[in-house]
């Protein structure tokens with residue numbers, strides 16, 4: 465007896481396929497198993513019928529590809545706690561449980577593909593194995609495992625410190641052996657206690673060795689770059705993506721350097737500016753300030769967050785408009801999971817059109833992490849990673865929060 469594949473017909477007011485084409489009005493998408501078979505206007509397509517066909521009808525809904533979050537840290541997600549409090553306080557087992565919860569929370573808000581940019585030991589590899597076995601439900605996971613960092617560098621407690629050309633080469637080989645899909649490089653300090661975000665880490669020779677070794681094994685690279693010098697070093701080394709693009713000068717000021725931005729565009733390097741980091745913390749402090757005076761330490765923190773948030777938004781807009789850099793959405797989720805759409809709203813505020821924001825969070829993001837042939841657009845042959853929102857995101861980007869359906873590989877999640 466042959467069993468017909470399960471067919472799902474999804475009808476929607478419009479399909480925004482994220483190729484940049486105009487929306488298809490009154491559309492139907494036919495999904496067979498996990499694969500999109502057809503997308504057309506209703507009436508121009510034969511709608512399959514029979515007991516194996518399930519119809520999902522969203523007469524007021526807008527159907528889009530599932531979102532891609534190009535930058536997360538699944539072991540965190542503990543609001544109000546510092547990196548060190550989490551790292552010192554929690555075992556790998558607790559981190560794994562939290563990672564599973566965070567992954568599901570993100571999936572339920574529409575993130576069907578998630579690129580993980582740094583976790584301790586083998587926590588995320590175990591999460592992926594658990595998802596493969598069906599123990600947990602998670603987005604499609606693209607993992608770096610542990611980030612490569614110099615001794616005492618940003619995220620050193622993930623336990624992949626490596627120094628020198630030979631040291632970093634063997635670290636990359638170890639990571640690929642353990643299951644890394646891409647290599648995350650800490651090219652400057654960051655928010656960890658003993659590092660300095662104004663200064664570059666690693667020599668260009670070390671960075672080149674990492675990139676060379678990763679590319680030799682068919683893996684993409686991405687570099688955390690807050691310090692301006694780290695951007696230059698990462699470009700010299702030929703990385704594929706830059707995280708944050710902080711443009712922080714040695715004196716701590718923020719200054720977008722046009723010659724560097726031109727190089728990013730020329731070399732076709734994607735930038736994931738993670739604009740939302742610090743934004744919610746700033747909101748909390750601003751709310752507190754409206755109730756009464758802040759302590760001097762809180763005041764200093766608020767000033768720092770204001771400068772950071774403002775420069776990030778300004779740099780995002782300029783990188784996009786003035787320099788034509790490919791911008792990608794990434795939450796850098798550390799405090800909160802499931803707050804994905806905030807970053808999209810900020811990208812629109814920074815000057816990107818709503819369609820450009822949609823592409824930066826779906827098709828272009830998928831390309832940037834090497835899965836553009838699999839997900840990120842709604843076309844026949846692609847995996848059925850889909851979301852339905854109940855208002856028009858081309859009119860108002862906040863509509864992307866109104867998720868009413870999420871499907872991953874043909875499986876309806878909500």
Ligand SMILES: [Zn+2]
Nearest residue numbers: 535537581796
């Ligand atoms: Zn990060």
